Structure formats: C-alpha cells, structure tokens
Amino acid sequence: MDIIVCIKRVPETAEADLVIDGTKKAIETDDLVYSINEWDNYAVEAAIQLKEAEGGTITVISVGPEENNEVLRRALAMGADEAIRLTDPAFEGSDAYAMAKVLAAAIKDMPHDLILTGVQADDDGFGATGVALAQMLGLPYAALVTDIKKEGDTLTVHRELEGGLEEVDTLKLPALLTIQTGINEPRYVSIMGIRRVAKKEIAAKGAADLGLSENDVGLNGSMSQIEELFFPPVGEGAEIIEGTMDEKAETLVKILKERGGIA
Amino acid sequence: METMEQSLPERLDLYTCIQCGKCTGGCPVSIKSPLNIRRVVRESAVREDLHVFFSRLEIWDCTTCSTCAIRCPRGLRPVDAIIGLREMMVEEGRIEKTIIDALDGAYKYGNPWGRAKNKRAEWAQDLEIANALEMDPGQILYFVCCAASYDPRVQSVAKSLATVLRAGGVNFGILGNKEVCCGSEIRRMGEVGLFEMLMEENMKNFTKVNPQTIVTTSPHCMNALKNEYEGLGAEVLHYSQFVWRLIEEEKLSFSTEVPMKVTYHDPCYLGKQNGVFDEPRNVLKSIPGIEFTEFGRCRENSLCCEGGGGRMWMEGTNVGKRLSEIRVEDALEMGVEAIVTACPFCLLTLEDAVKTTGNEEKIKVIDLMELASMGLGVRPEVEGRR
Ligand SMILES: Cc1cc2nc3c(=O)[nH]c(=O)nc-3n(C[C@H](O)[C@H](O)[C@H](O)COP(=O)(O)OP(=O)(O)OC[C@H]3O[C@@H](n4cnc5c(N)ncnc54)[C@H](O)[C@@H]3O)c2cc1C
Ligand code: SF4
Ligand code: SF4
Numbered sequence: 001m002d003i004i005v006c007i008k009r010v011p012e013t014a015e016a017d018l019v020i021d022g023t024k025k026a027i028e029t030d031d032l033v034y035s036i037n038e039w040d041n042y043a044v045e046a047a048i049q050l051k052e053a054e055g056g057t058i059t060v061i062s063v064g065p066e067e068n069n070e071v072l073r074r075a076l077a078m079g080a081d082e083a084i085r086l087t088d089p090a091f092e093g094s095d096a097y098a099m100a101k102v103l104a105a106a107i108k109d110m111p112h113d114l115i116l117t118g119v120q121a122d123d124d125g126f127g128a129t130g131v132a133l134a135q136m137l138g139l140p141y142a143a144l145v146t147d148i149k150k151e152g153d154t155l156t157v158h159r160e161l162e163g164g165l166e167e168v169d170t171l172k173l174p175a176l177l178t179i180q181t182g183i184n185e186p187r188y189v190s191i192m193g194i195r196r197v198a199k200k201e202i203a204a205k206g207a208a209d210l211g212l213s214e215n216d217v218g219l220n221g222s223m224s225q226i227e228e229l230f231f232p233p234v235g236e237g238a239e240i241i242e243g244t245m246d247e248k249a250e251t252l253v254k255i256l257k258e259r260g261g262i263a
Numbered sequence: 264m265e266t267m268e269q270s271l272p273e274r275l276d277l278y279t280c281i282q283c284g285k286c287t288g289g290c291p292v293s294i295k296s297p298l299n300i301r302r303v304v305r306e307s308a309v310r311e312d313l314h315v316f317f318s319r320l321e322i323w324d325c326t327t328c329s330t331c332a333i334r335c336p337r338g339l340r341p342v343d344a345i346i347g348l349r350e351m352m353v354e355e356g357r358i359e360k361t362i363i364d365a366l367d368g369a370y371k372y373g374n375p376w377g378r379a380k381n382k383r384a385e386w387a388q389d390l391e392i393a394n395a396l397e398m399d400p401g402q403i404l405y406f407v408c409c410a411a412s413y414d415p416r417v418q419s420v421a422k423s424l425a426t427v428l429r430a431g432g433v434n435f436g437i438l439g440n441k442e443v444c445c446g447s448e449i450r451r452m453g454e455v456g457l458f459e460m461l462m463e464e465n466m467k468n469f470t471k472v473n474p475q476t477i478v479t480t481s482p483h484c485m486n487a488l489k490n491e492y493e494g495l496g497a498e499v500l501h502y503s504q505f506v507w508r509l510i511e512e513e514k515l516s517f518s519t520e521v522p523m524k525v526t527y528h529d530p531c532y533l534g535k536q537n538g539v540f541d542e543p544r545n546v547l548k549s550i551p552g553i554e555f556t557e558f559g560r561c562r563e564n565s566l567c568c569e570g571g572g573g574r575m576w577m578e579g580t581n582v583g584k585r586l587s588e589i590r591v592e593d594a595l596e597m598g599v600e601a602i603v604t605a606c607p608f609c610l611l612t613l614e615d616a617v618k619t620t621g622n623e624e625k626i627k628v629i630d631l632m633e634l635a636s637m638g639l640g641v642r643p644e645v646e647g648r649r
Contacts, residue, residue: 012371015379031381033371078356187356188363191370191456 001056001113001150001173003047005080006103006133007040009064009071010123025226036071039118043179045186046148047116048079054150057081059110063091063102069202076200077193078186088206090214095222096124100132102217105210108137114155115176119144130178141176142169146183271347272308279337280304286331286341291567295583296324300331300341307344316348317357323349324579327451327572328531333563349453349573358453365576366454369461373443374409375576384439386411386418390425395436395472403428403435403505404474404497406488408481409444410607416614417607419645420480423636424502428478430639431506431515435478438468445479447487447532452573462492469495478505482533482606483571489537501533503543503605503631510549517638520552524599525629528558528590528613529565530606543605543631550638556597558590566590570608587616594626601627603634 011032019028036044047058059082060075062068072083086106094102107115115137117130134141146166147158159167160180207217219225239255241248256262272278280301287293287301298321307313316322322345331341352358353366368377395404405428411421428435446461469477476498479485489499500508509515527547533539540562548555560566568587590613594602604610614628633643
C-alpha cells in the first residue's frame with residue numbers, strides 16, 4: 001500500500017507571548033519554536049503502523065521553505081521512505097483551498113492508495129485542507145478519524161463527531177483520511193535517528209514543476225485572506241487579585257464567600 | 264544492535280560479572296520494585312534479544328543513584344546496563360509519553376519541562392546579575408539548572424545562592440536565556456544524541472565565556488559538566504564546594520544566628536557519585552545557631568530520594584512507600600525541625616514527601632543556600648510558603 005502523508009511545520013504557541021507584527025496580518029515569529037503540526041505527527045504514526053502491518057511505502061509531503069526539511073527529516077527518521085518539499089514564492093498567502101490545490105497537483109501523478117492529513121493545523125486552524133484535497137483528487141474521505149482497520153481494499157474507520165458521538169464508516173481505497181490526535185501513541189524520534197537521515201536527498205518542486213500558474217495559488221488562488229489580526233478586546237468585570245500568594249488566597253476566599261460561591 | 268559496534272554486554276564488560284549480588288543488596292529501590300539489578304546484568308549478558316526488556320516498566324524504576332556501581336567488586340557499572348537498555352528503547356521510539364514530553368521539551372526549549380526559552384532568566388529579573396557572555400575571561404560562571412530557573416520552589420535556591428555569592432564578594436555571571444539543560448537526566452533517560460546536542464550548545468557558550476570556574480546549583484549539572492562534558496577546561500564545582508572555599512579563605516562568614524535543629528540529606532550525585540560529603544556539612548556547621556544531627560543512613564550509605572535518572576518525569580512501577588517518605592519519617596523520629604539538602608530534585612521530592620505524609624506543620628525541607636542566606640540575615644522568599 002502506498003501512503004502519502006501531508007505534514008505542516010508550525011510554530012508552538014502554547015507558552016509563547018504572541019506579538020502581532022507591523023503588517024497586522026501575521027505574528028512575529030523570531031522567538032517561536034517550530035515543530036511538526038501535532039495532528040500530522042499522529043498521521044505519520046498511523047501510516048507507519050499501517051505499513052508495519054501491510055507493507056508498502058510512505059511518502060511525506062510538506063509545503064514551505066527549506067526549514068520544512070526539519071519536519072520531513074523527522075518523519076523519515078520515524079519510518080517514512082521518501083520526502084518531498086513543495087516550495088515557491090507564489091505559494092505565499094495560500095489559504096486551505098489554495099494549499100489543497102498545491103498538494104493535489106503534486107499527489108495526482110504519484111501512486112497513492114491512501115492519503116493522510118491532520119484534522120487541522122495548529123497555526124491557522126482551517127480544518128479544511130484535507131477534505132478540500134480529497135474533493136480535488138476525487139477521493140472518498142473521512143474526517144476526524146480515531147481508528148483505522150483495513151481489510152482488502154476496504155477501510156473501516158471511526159470518526160469522532162460532535163457531542164461525543166462516534167460514527168463507523170467504510171471506504172474503498174484509494175481514499176483520504178484526516179487524522180485526529182489521540183488515535184495512537186506517536187513513537188519518539190531520537191536525535192541519532194534524525195542524524196542518520198541527515199544526508200538523505202529531499203526533492204523540492206516549485207509551481208512550474210507542478211503545472212500551477214500564479215493565479216492558482218497564493219492570495220490570488222485563495223478563497224479567503226486575512227484582513228487584520230488583533231487580540232480580543234479586554235472586557236469588563238474582570239478583577240486581577242494582587243499580593244503575595246497568601247494574600248491572594250485570602251482575598252479570593254473572601255470574594256467567593258461574599259458572592260455565595262462557598263459557604 | 265545496528266547503532267553500536269559492540270553489543271551492550273561487551274561495551275559494559277557484563278560477562279565478567281560474578282553474580283555476587285552486592286549491587287542488588289545496595290539498590291535502594293529493590294525493596295519496593297520488581298527491579299533486580301543483578302538479574303538485569305545477567306540477562307543482558309545472556310539474552311539473544313534484548314527486546315524482552317521493552318515491556319518491563321521496572322527498567323524505569325532505577326534512579327541512577329549509582330550505588331550499584333560503587334559497590335560492585337568487579338568495578339562494573341550495573342546502572343549503565345539500565346541506561347543502555349533505555350537507549351535501545353529510545354532508539355526504537357518505544358518510551359512512555361511523559362518521557363517523550365520531557366525529551367521534546369529539552370529539544371525544543373532547552374529544558375525538560377518545555378517552558379519558554381525567553382523565561383529562563385525571569386527569576387533573576389530584579390537581581391542585576393551580570394551577563395556572563397559580556398564578562399572578561401577567567402571569572403566565575405554560575406550554571407543555574409532548569410529546575411532552579413523555572414520551578415518557583417527552586418528559584419529561591421538560585422536567589423539565595425546569588426545573595427551568598429555577593430556576600431562573599433564574588434563577581435559572577437549567568438548565561439541567562441542562552442543556558443540550556445545540562446542533559447544529565449536526558450542522558451539517563453537514554454537519549455544520548457540529545458545529550459550531545461545540549462552539551463554542544465552549552466560548550467559553545469562556555470568557550471565564549473572562558474570562565475575559571477563554573478559553579479552549579481545542581482549536583483546533576485555538576486556531575487555532567489565535570490565528568491561527561493568533553494573538552495571543558497574550566498574547574499566545575501557544586502555550590503557547596505565553592506561556598507566552603509569562600510568560608511575557608513575567610514571571604515565569607517555568617518553572623519545571623521539561625522537557631523534550628525537540622526539534619527542533612529546527601530544527594531546521590533553529590534555524595535555517592537562525586538565524593539562531596541564534607542563541604543556541605545562544613546558550610547552547615549559554620550552557620551551560628553545550627554544544631555546538626557546525622558541521619559543513621561548518611562554519606563555513602565545515604566538513602567536515595569528517588570528524584571534522579573528521569574524519575575522526575577516517569578513513575579515506573581512505583582509500588583510501595585516512597586523512599587523520600589521514609590527519609591522524612593526518619594528525620595521526624597530524630598526530632599529535627601528541618602531536612603537540609605543541596606540538590607533541586609532532593610528538595611522537591613522531600614518536600615512532596617512532607618506533604619504526602621501530612622507533616623507540613625512538623626518539619627521543613629530547606630536548601631543549604633537558603634539556610635546560608637538566613638545566616639546572612641536574608642530570609643529567602645519561597646513562593647507558596649510563609
Ligand atoms: C563471587 C561469589 C558469588 C556468590 N554468589 C552466591 C549467590 O548468589 N547465592 C548464594 O547462595 N551463594 C553465593 N555464593 C556462595 C556463598 O557466598 C558462600 O557459600 C558463602 O559466602 C561461604 O561462606 P564464606 O566463608 O565465604 O563466608 P564469609 O563471607 O566469610 O562470611 C559470612 C558470614 O559468616 C560470619 N562470619 C565469618 N567469619 C566470622 C567470624 N570470624 N566471626 C563471626 N562471624 C563470622 C559472618 O556472619 C559473615 O557475614 C557466592 C560466592 C562468591 C565468592
Ligand atoms: S543506580 Fe541505584 S537504583 Fe539504579 S540499579 Fe543501581 S542501585 Fe539500583
Ligand atoms: S555487584 Fe557487580 S559483580 Fe556483583 S552481581 Fe552486581 S554487577 Fe555482578
């Protein structure tokens with residue numbers, strides 16, 4: 001089985017103090033740490049587990065600058081066989097729709113039985129690239145997948161739905177799945193493992209190689225674009241309690257008592 | 264194994280083990296864990312396929328205290344068999360989530376808690392400590408440690424040490440946000456490549472600073488820098504050694520009476536592994552008012568607190584009473600008011616044990632530098648206490 005996994009390199013923002021940059025359309029990224037998008041890490045692990053059971057090949061694809069080789073190498077060290085990077089200044093500003101066009105242009109000529117993407121990316125959070133890609137390639141798909149079983153050319157997958165419901169679907173291969181976090185336990189990738197694949201060639205392809213024009217991709221080829229980024233305005237009614245830890249605790253208990261929160 | 268030229272038993276000379284059992288007899292976790300280090304040594308030597316160990320959670324019970332290595336009459340290092348097995352598990356990516364998180368944190372942020380890099384020096388914000396990278400060569404570099412940088416409880420140790428160094432007239436600097444994890448625990452969790460990466464990053468800055476002496480908060484950092492970093496010219500000292508030197512050279516003395524009955528808990532990485540037993544005791548005894556009693560199990564026979572070897576991030580099988588709880592109960596029986604120690608992990612695990620045994624009103628856990636700072640008339644501010 002030939003599996004293709006789309007992986008994105010994203011900044012980690014959980015602990016960072018985010019600053020909106022001068023353009024007001026992006027955040028300052030100098031101090032941010034980048035890594036593989038969390039969902040995509042689970043998708044790579046899912047691909048490896050399928051390969052371990054069924055045999056076949058895994059190719060990982062990432063759209064972005066040379067730094068994206070980092071996440072591609074990591075996936076190679078984890079167990080992928082080949083890596084491809086799609087890169088072109090024209091791709092800049094692509095939304096999920098335009099990004100899916102870039103990926104589709106690359107994937108359509110590659111052998112594929114199964115395509116895996118993450119459910120969403122940690123930075124833009126579109127949650128749309130995977131399903132748009134399936135549509136463009138004319139493949140059946142299932143989103144938010146939490147379990148995969150394969151029998152012959154049929155996949156039985158579990159999907160996590162709103163309200164905690166779970167749906168079980170069957171799909172005929174070739175197909176596309178968007179993978180939810182928690183589907184498996186991604187294995188650790190050691191530094192030595194990454195060093196061992198450090199010299200492996202990673203092919204780079206641009207818009208022309210993919211037969212894409214400037215109007216297909218980037219802002220021109222997108223259905224949405226960022227107008228402005230801003231922090232939510234500070235609302236009324238919040239009270240910041242000051243003082244030492246003990247004073248804070250005392251004040252908090254007093255407030256909770258006054259307002260009937262505790263007896 | 265494809266990665267190493269020699270097999271694990273060859274590399275560690277495990278075939279020469281005489282199965283005397285001195286290692287098991289000294290292993291502090293053997294009373295409560297299925298871990299039997301003598302058996303691990305024998306099995307590693309005779310098993311064809313070491314994958315059998317992969318499902319044995321007790322491999323993660325070892326605290327790397329190294330008692331086994333000190334006791335072995337053949338001069339073997341049984342603990343290194345454990346670390347070797349962990350290395351194999353890491354190489355194949357088959358390790359627990361909490362360990363993956365710690366390793367990822369160290370890789371991305373330079374600390375196993377995954378805290379932001381640019382917050383590493385926040386503890387020193389108001390202390391006007393020099394940037395070591397701007398100092399002349401030949402000075403004192405204070406290597407802070409991840410725990411002392413980020414953990415609010417241990418930050419008080421770093422602040423106290425700064426107070427003590429200043430009182431001793433020492434010009435010192437820190438690497439600030441450029442410091443990364445020393446890698447000691449990372450190596451013991453089996454991630455050698457990442458240890459090397461962190462070592463290279465620190466070495467780059469050590470070379471730039473070119474200090475005469477590096478003083479560390481943690482015995483774990485001290486051990487790594489002194490015994491495992493390659494090509495480091497500077498002298499590496501744990502703070503207890505450096506502060507005792509200041510006292511001996513009459514550059515530092517304590518004038519404020521600290522009336523307190525205390526005992527001292529030997530950190531494994533300071534005592535057992537580096538033979539530093541007297542300096543911390545000497546510092547302790549030079550603070551006026553201190554009444555000192557030894558633990559029954561002290562110095563080479565000290566009981567491990569279970570905080571080392573990755574145990575801060577991994578529980579292992581963790582059955583039975585925690586050794587740190589036994590330590591606290593022993594101290595209570597001795598009638599002391601405080602357990603003094605000199606390692607961030609000991610401080611945290613012992614303090615946890617005071618809480619879990621419900622003895623917060625009866626006994627305290629204090630770092631040696633906090634006590635020294637009190638001897639200088641400066642009360643350490645400990646977040647969450649008083
Ligand atoms: C390398 C090695 C590994 C071994 N491994 C094992 C093993 O795993 N399991 C096992 O069952 N056997 C093992 N043995 C065998 C076992 O240790 C010996 O059979 C046993 O120790 C023999 O007694 P000893 O004379 O050596 O005793 P010693 O080691 O001399 O002494 C044992 C005890 O005898 C008493 N004693 C000795 N002299 C005096 C004295 N003058 N006054 C008062 N009390 C005294 C003390 O209580 C002392 O602790 C091993 C032996 C060796 C050498
Ligand atoms: S290092 Fe300590 S805990 Fe680990 S096996 Fe040796 S004695 Fe036991
Ligand atoms: S102490 Fe040394 S010789 Fe004795 S059983 Fe342990 S490893 Fe073998």
